[in-house]
Amino acid sequence: MNIIEKTENIFEHFEKFIELSEKLKSELSQRIKPIEFKKGELVLDANHICTKSYFINKGILRTYFLKDGKEISEYFSGINEWVNSPKSFILRKKDIYYIDAIESTQAYFINVNDLVYLFDNFPEMERYARLSMGSVFGHFMERIISMRFTTAKEKYDHFRKTYSDIYHRIPLGMVASYLGITQETLSRIRAEK
Amino acid sequence: MNIIEKTENIFEHFEKFIELSEKLKSELSQRIKPIEFKKGELVLDANHICTKSYFINKGILRTYFLKDGKEISEYFSGINEWVNSPKSFILRKKDIYYIDAIESTQAYFINVNDLVYLFDNFPEMERYARLSMGSVFGHFMERIISMRFTTAKEKYDHFRKTYSDIYHRIPLGMVASYLGITQETLSRIRAEK
DNA sequence: GAATAAATTTGACCTATATCAAATAATTTA
DNA sequence: TAAATTATTTGATATAGGTCAAATTTATTC
Numbered sequence: 001m002n003i004i005e006k007t008e009n010i011f012e013h014f015e016k017f018i019e020l021s022e023k024l025k026s027e028l029s030q031r032i033k034p035i036e037f038k039k040g041e042l043v044l045d046a047n048h049i050c051t052k053s054y055f056i057n058k059g060i061l062r063t064y065f066l067k068d069g070k071e072i073s074e075y076f077s078g079i080n081e082w083v084n085s086p087k088s089f090i091l092r093k094k095d096i097y098y099i100d101a102i103e104s105t106q107a108y109f110i111n112v113n114d115l116v117y118l119f120d121n122f123p124e125m126e127r128y129a130r131l132s133m134g135s136v137f138g139h140f141m142e143r144i145i146s147m148r149f150t151t152a153k154e155k156y157d158h159f160r161k162t163y164s165d166i167y168h169r170i171p172l173g174m175v176a177s178y179l180g181i182t183q184e185t186l187s188r189i190r191a192e193k
Numbered sequence: 194m195n196i197i198e199k200t201e202n203i204f205e206h207f208e209k210f211i212e213l214s215e216k217l218k219s220e221l222s223q224r225i226k227p228i229e230f231k232k233g234e235l236v237l238d239a240n241h242i243c244t245k246s247y248f249i250n251k252g253i254l255r256t257y258f259l260k261d262g263k264e265i266s267e268y269f270s271g272i273n274e275w276v277n278s279p280k281s282f283i284l285r286k287k288d289i290y291y292i293d294a295i296e297s298t299q300a301y302f303i304n305v306n307d308l309v310y311l312f313d314n315f316p317e318m319e320r321y322a323r324l325s326m327g328s329v330f331g332h333f334m335e336r337i338i339s340m341r342f343t344t345a346k347e348k349y350d351h352f353r354k355t356y357s358d359i360y361h362r363i364p365l366g367m368v369a370s371y372l373g374i375t376q377e378t379l380s381r382i383r384a385e386k
Numbered sequence: 387g388a389a390t391a392a393a394t395t396t397g398a399c400c401t402a403t404a405t406c407a408a409a410t411a412a413t414t415t416a
Numbered sequence: 417t418a419a420a421t422t423a424t425t426t427g428a429t430a431t432a433g434g435t436c437a438a439a440t441t442t443a444t445t446c
Contacts, residue, residue: 067342074334086334090327123316130323133330134283140333141267141279147340148373149260152403172424180341185403187425345433365394378433380395 007032010055010108013080017131018124027122031114037061037101043083044099050088052109056081059105060166062174065096073178076102078166082132083107102170152181153189200225203248203301206273210324211317220315224307230254230294236276237292243281245302249274252298253359255367258289266371269295271359275325276300295363345374346382 007029014020020028035054037043043061044050054061061083063074074097077083088095089112118125139162146158159179160167167175176186200222207213213221228247230236236254237243247254254276256267267290270276281288282305311318332355339351352372353360360368369379 065338072338072342074337086327087331090324119320123319126316126319126323127312130319130326131283133323133326134279137326137330137333138280140330140337144267144333144337144340145258145265147337149265173422182404183424184405184426188403191425375434376394377396377435381433384395 007108009057009080013055014128018128021124024118024122024124027118031118032108032110035107035109037105037107039101039104041101042098043101044085044097046085046094046096046098049092049094050085050097050099051092051112053082053084053089053112053115054099054107054109056083057106057108059107060102060169061099061105061107062102062170063097063099064174064177065098071098071174071177073174075178076163076166076170076174078163102174147180152179152185155179155181156186156189200301202250202273206248207321211321214317217311217315217317220311224311225301225303228300228302230298230300232294232297234294235291236294237278237290239278239287239289239291242285242287243278243290243292244285244305246275246277246282246305246308247292247300247302249276250299250301252300253295253362254292254298254300255295255363256290256292257367257370258291264291264367264370266367268371269356269359269363269367271356295367340373345372345378348372348374349379349382 010028010032011020011025014028032055037059043054046065056077056079058079061077063077063083063085064071065074066072083099085095085097085099087093088097092112115125119129143158143162146155150158156175156179159175163170172186172190173183176183179186203221203225204213204218207221225248230252236247239258249270249272251272254270256270256276256278257264258267259265276292278288278290278292280286281290285305308318312322336351336355339348343351349368349372352368356363365379365383366376369376372379
């Protein structure tokens with residue numbers, strides 16, 4: 001798959017929510033650039049402001065934060081998803097989140113300034129942002145429900161459903177911290193059946 | 194406080210995110226209407242599509258869903274906040290959420306069709322929606338963190354911080370289901386100290 | 387303002403999951 | 417590919433918070 005085809009993925013993603021004019025496509029193409037990360041590489045350090053948003057083409061990025069010196073996984077992002085540190089990116093100030101690459105990852109990125117330019121000049125981009133945030137919203141609400149009521153096993157089942165395409169590629173310890181259970185408990189859940 | 198002053202609250206809320214032209218103010222005023230709910234009254238039945246978004250002026254609305262026949266509180270909304278059933282309102286289909294009034298409540302509402310008209314004709318409304326959703330997003334992320342790692346007591350402390358102005362007006366059972374702990378445990382937490 | 391209903395508290399007991407510790411297994415690096 | 421590091425599993429024990437039941441307090445209704 002070459003670079004031109006990859007850009008098509010992003011356009012397809014936009015077109016789930018809005019129509020893309022040729023003019024907007026051209027402006028997007030000029031501002032969206034490819035980038036690669038090696039397995040284990042840090043994509044965002046929480047000590048810096050997040051100025052880029054990444055659209056994943058291949059691989060998995062993980063967002064996490066530190067609690068008592070330990071890495072707590074916040075979410076995982078696979079193909080055809082945008083990743084950034086939301087509050088940091090939008091408010092242009094530091095937040096608690098780090099981002100790293102669980103696997104070697106190919107992505108595209110756009111700078112926050114370029115995005116702002118697009119928001120200012122293409123009202124449909126505002127609409128895209130509103131609508132695409134809405135769908136992420138739904139996932140968050142579902143997750144809040146799943147975190148509250150389920151046993152550790154039910155939480156794990158929900159995780160596998162949510163991340164059905166990539167769950168098996170995420171190390172056990174990261175899954176455990178994502179679910180808010182211990183590694184030992186998760187290991188035992190996996191063992192039975 | 195009369196109706197005109199109340200509308201000012203909504204305008205102030207918008208103006209945290211965007212500038213309101215006189216034209217837009219006038220269009221908003223024509224579409225935003227007052228409504229009242231008695232204590233205990235059902236605002237939205239999950240068997241219907243949510244076609245209105247409510248901006249609270251006084252009182253508290255609660256969003257909840259049913260699990261095994263029991264009401265599970267999802268969130269509480271106080272003064273100067275919008276309330277609706279997000280997925281139902283945006284996607285125009287049924288969702289699991291009910292909304293009721295914990296206290297006698299004064300609110301304003303706008304119909305989804307009117308909102309769509311505003312989105313179509315005032316790009317700054319799209320921006321308002323994007324930016325205001327962003328701040329709700331932050332709260333969700335914080336809540337997901339708080340639900341995962343804290344003891345029941347820490348969860349309750351976080352709840353009191355999040356709802357510092359209204360937490361004492363919400364019945365214990367509703368708080369417990371919001372936090373995903375039992376009433377008994379919450380009662381014991383409240384008792385000590 | 388009794389009577390009734392609903393919400394909250396208190397008690398006794400039990401279970402899922404945490405914690406601590408050590409053994410394997412898998413992955414990385416020299 | 418052997419050594420070293422890191423991840424996962426397994427075992428023994430402790431405990432926070434769940435469950436069930438009943439008492440008490442508070443709110444609602446006639």
